[in-house]
């Protein structure tokens with residue numbers, strides 16, 4: 001990646017989050033000229049400044065993607081953009097769906113238009129499996145972000161706009177695994193919603209690799225996904241108990257608002273237009289024109305292709321789950337704190 005980054009200016013929206021930090025670490029290994037962290041929260045920027053103290057290539061920009069003028073100003077002279085700013089929590093977006101509209105849809109449209117106006121050459125937008133056949137406000141808003149990116153990705157020749165879809169990132173802020181660890185620390189039972197619910201699992205490094213894969217290889221309107229294994233929540237809870245050598249019990253609490261039993265990383269229709277790239281799949285935009293009189297007659301959904309779901313992908317067994325979990329730095333540090341008590 002170093003060649004295309006040399007002497008370039010890169011902006012990360014939502015740059016203080018876990019993806020932002022990991023991407024900054026990767027970018028600092030290149031000869032890029034500047035990394036701009038664009039986000040709303042001055043305190044989180046202060047913490048990041050302390051974490052990367054003395055790193056002259058990082059600059060900090062307070063702004064909000066909901067405000068077109070602030071993102072437009074920040075993007076002046078920028079070459080590449082990673083768009084990670086979003087409202088990501090399913091339950092809170094259910095209760096405040098218009099906030100998801102404002103950030104994930106209108107904010108993303110601002111990032112896309114400001115990138116095109118500033119002649120940014122590549123823009124990668126971070127999406128989620130919840131955007132496929134969405135049932136909750138978070139997924140619906142991300143689905144529309146993808147549509148906006150694909151629509152402008154088709155027409156904006158100077159800016160390559162692509163998306164990536166994450167599965168669940170292990171130990172991401174506010175997610176179930178840190179919750180389980182905190183419940184264990186308090187001697188409480190692990191609360192599981194529906195034992196049979198499955199989720200695709202990936203770690204932060206894999207999620208960042210996926211963004212880089214799209215950044216380097218996407219054509220306008222592409223969506224990249226990473227082939228990922230999955231687990232059901234019951235097995236995940238058992239694996240957490242086993243690696244922590246604890247048994248505070250398990251309490252089934254039932255599903256939260258608008259949760260899916262399983263997630264879909266790619267629909268059968270998308271898979272029909274996909275390119276297998278080994279670890280990754282590239283889902284091309286449907287680039288037909290808005291004129292169906294001249295299209296070929298083979299535009300049918302292939303009945304033999306299933307959606308790619310967290311139910312039909314590879315399921316991690318207990319040993320594999322424990323191995324995957326033990327590789328996560330935050331879990332390692334939680335375990336060492338537990339043993340030192």
Ligand SMILES: O=c1ccn([C@@H]2O[C@H](COP(=O)(O)OP(=O)(O)O[C@H]3O[C@H](CO)[C@H](O)[C@H](O)[C@H]3O)[C@@H](O)[C@H]2O)c(=O)[nH]1
Nearest residue numbers: 088089090128129130167168175176191192193194197233
């Ligand atoms: O107390 C709990 C809380 C959650 N779960 C279950 O654990 C799984 C994962 O839940 P998380 O809250 O960790 O994650 P979500 O699947 O709801 O969504 C997460 O993954 C998304 C990607 O698909 C986005 O990254 C989003 O920001 C993030 O919240 C779900 O099946 C959920 O029902 C429990 O069993 N018990």
